Amino acid sequence: RRLARLVFQGLAAMVTARNVPRRRQNLPAMGREDEMPGGSASDAEANVPVLTDKICLIPGDSPVVRIEDAPGNARRIFTGVDIRAHVDDVWEVLTDYGSLHKVVPNLVENEVIEPLDAGGVRLWQVGRSTWRIFGKNLYFQAGCTLDVRLHPDGLCNSGLASAGERICASKLPSKHLSSAEARAFGAKLKLVRDVFPRPFSIAVPSVPVRDITMQNVLGKKGDFVHYQGVWRLQPLEGCAPPDVAMMRLTFAVECEPHWFLPVAPVEGRIADALTENMVAIRDHVEAKLERARREKAEAPPPD
Known part of the structure; x- marks a missing residue:
């Protein structure tokens, strides 16, 4: 009975997702230039396989997101935002595990x-798009x-x-690959x-990074x-205006649903949910800091 219920749920999700066009136009650098008719080579190259600290994203803009095929019924999805x-x-928000649902x-x-x-934790989470x-x-x-x-x-x-990153990020192959080459490489790279x-x-x-890994429990x-x-957090001094702190938050995930739910119809839904998470975290953190600045400015001077 449980198997029948799971199969039904998977088929229902697949059918509803197939009835909805993928909303690629709303997500910058969606990462499927291989499916975009008429896309130019420059469009494809603009969709970088990895963000470097020489690339500055627009504060307050939509997160960048990239989807790559992986072997079998799997995808690798990458998304990032500057905050x-x-x-x-941001680390404080992501590690306040019991309150994550209040932010996202x-x-x-x-x-x-x-x-x-x-400082780790085991969680049960359900995400919805x-x-x-x-x-x-x-x-x-x-x-x-x-x-x-x-x-x-x-x-x-x-x-x-x-x-592709056994010891350090400098050995990341995708750093030296074009978007199409990285996509071809990833399509053959087995999930282990x-x-x-790879972090996005x-x-x-010399730039310190912090990482948080998430893994399903067998x-x-x-x-x-x-x-x-992998969640990655790093300072972004080269993109920061004077007297303004900037950081970059990225998430790279590889996911393979059960066999009864083909990943292709729902990959866009998963990507949408991840970008919504990024926006929610950014807006929460920036609003909290703005409230603190305003309260400090309005506070009466000490006696």
Whole structure:
């Protein structure tokens, strides 16, 4: 009965998603130039496979997002946004696990199951992406049991591996590949547990980065056979106006749903949900800092 219910849910989500065109036009650098008819070579190259600290995003603009094929029923999705804040401000939000659903609206379930070592945690989360068609609300949602691990010195120094980045970000192959070459490389790169996807942002060795990894827990409930991702936080001094702190937040994830839910019809929904998360985190952090600045300015001078 459980299998029949899961199959029905998967087919229902697939049907509703197929009835809705992919909203690529609303997402800058959606990363599917291989599917864009009439796209020029310059358009394809503008969709970089990885963000460097020489690339400045527009503050307040929509996050950039990139979708890449992976072997089998899987995708790798990358998204990033620049935030007018310090790294500590965003780190504080992402590690306040029990309050994540208050910041991210499409996180409809967020349960802290148990703490893990070194500040990590095991979570049960359900994310939902909603859209309207013909006056009706449709949605795609998926849940996962996740282990969250903190890497305050970055993956480079954690002993973990990411695809193409065994020791340090400077060895990332995609840094030297065109968008199309990186896409072809990724399409053949197998999903391997504990080998995380390449972070969507890299920096020179002198720039400190912090990483947070998320990975589905084998044998626990969830809608993904494979789900593992990397949040990266780094300061962005080269893009900051005078006297303004800037940081970059990116997320890279590889995901493979169960066999009864083909990933192609829902990849756009997953990407939409991730970009909505980015916007929600950015807006929450910037609004909180603005309130603090305003309160400080309005406070009476000390006696």
